[in-house]
Amino acid sequence: MAPPVSSKTNANSQGAVESKVLQYERFIDEVLKKDLQVMEQRDAVYEQVSHYLQLKNTLQALQETDSQSLKADVDLGCNFYVQAKVEDSSKIFVLVGFGFFVEMDHTEALRFIDKKTNQLTAFTDQLTKDCAKIKANIRLVLEGLRELQGLAELPESSRREVF
Template sequence: MEDSARQEKVRKYEEFVDKRLKPDLIHAISQRFFEQQQIFSDLRRNLKPREDSVTSIRTLVNLGSEYTCSRSVPDTQRIFVDIGFGFHVEFTWSEALNYIEKREEKIARQIEEYTRLIASIKAQIKLVCP
């Protein structure tokens, strides 16, 4: 009887690991913000050397449905930055660089937070399933 109770507990722990901890781990890993971090890093790297020296640029404009067209931007005093959820904000170059820096800091904090969460979930899995 004691052995069957122990086996039932083991089964429940394994079920908990499979149904709760493993999906939590997968979700935590998928929530990492490395892609966003790379996008803002690339944007900062592209804006920084051009901050004062560019007066006009040529760019590709997304028309939707994977269609783009090449356009000339005659006045580069202000640029639009995608801030998420389909919203774009008009910034000066220095404002854009400041915004990007703050977003990179926030993303770095989020990555650290999720890394700790992942480590915690892994520790719980090891505790339950030696």
């Protein structure tokens, strides 16, 4: 009669698999999901690009009207607006970064906006590539977990995006 070594070995290997599964799950939660904060950073950069493009459209509209005076509603915060009148709109202050504003005329501002949006767009492209790599790593670890646990592979139609 053979000793019950095989059942003990089977229990040990089952415990090792469970330990490995917990390790992989912890890695996903602690490392890879935190890496996905890159997506939030990318969204913030998209918002900056949106603000610059909105300013560009406003400047182009001002150039078309050839009007020096301007009336606008200014948000004071918490959706409280006040009417403002600008006597001379030939120069504006543009946020150039790190909280610094520079006074520019319309053509300087338009050139700056084009350069800044190109720079920010290149940065978002890099962030998008980083997001794709992180999602691929998560997918790889999830597939490894599936194999460790002996789960059947899902058909393509029932798969969904990881995040």
